[in-house]
Amino acid sequence: MSEHMIEATDDMLNLLKKDVDSAPNGQFQDFNIYEEIFLIALDAFARCSLNIKIKDPRSTDNEFSKAFSELIPEVLPFVTTVVNLFPWLMKFVEGFSSKQLDGFFFRIFRK
Secondary structure (H helix, E strand, C coil): CCCHHHHHHHHHHHHHHHHHHCCHHHHCCCCCHHHHHHHHHHHHHHHHHHCCCCCCCCCCHHHHHHHHHHHHHCHHHCHHHHHCHHHHHHHHHHHCCCCCCHHHHHHHHCC
């Protein structure tokens, strides 16, 4: 594993430790493992591919997360399942995105 991936994982583990320490009775009950794994992966992707360190992966003001969610449209789970079963349908899914590539990622990859 690369240094960037280890750093991203360590940072997320430190955030989780802070959550447990601040929880009443030291028991952390509200936890979404899928969201945490997505945040670790997104942070590792940002660090490894673009050399961008995300300060707080959970923050709603995170510019990288905002740009990523604009680039990848939210698709219904049913549509995702259908596309996984029938990959040739992917050419029709591209029409769901109404965003133009003129934002954060476009500026990075254009340079």
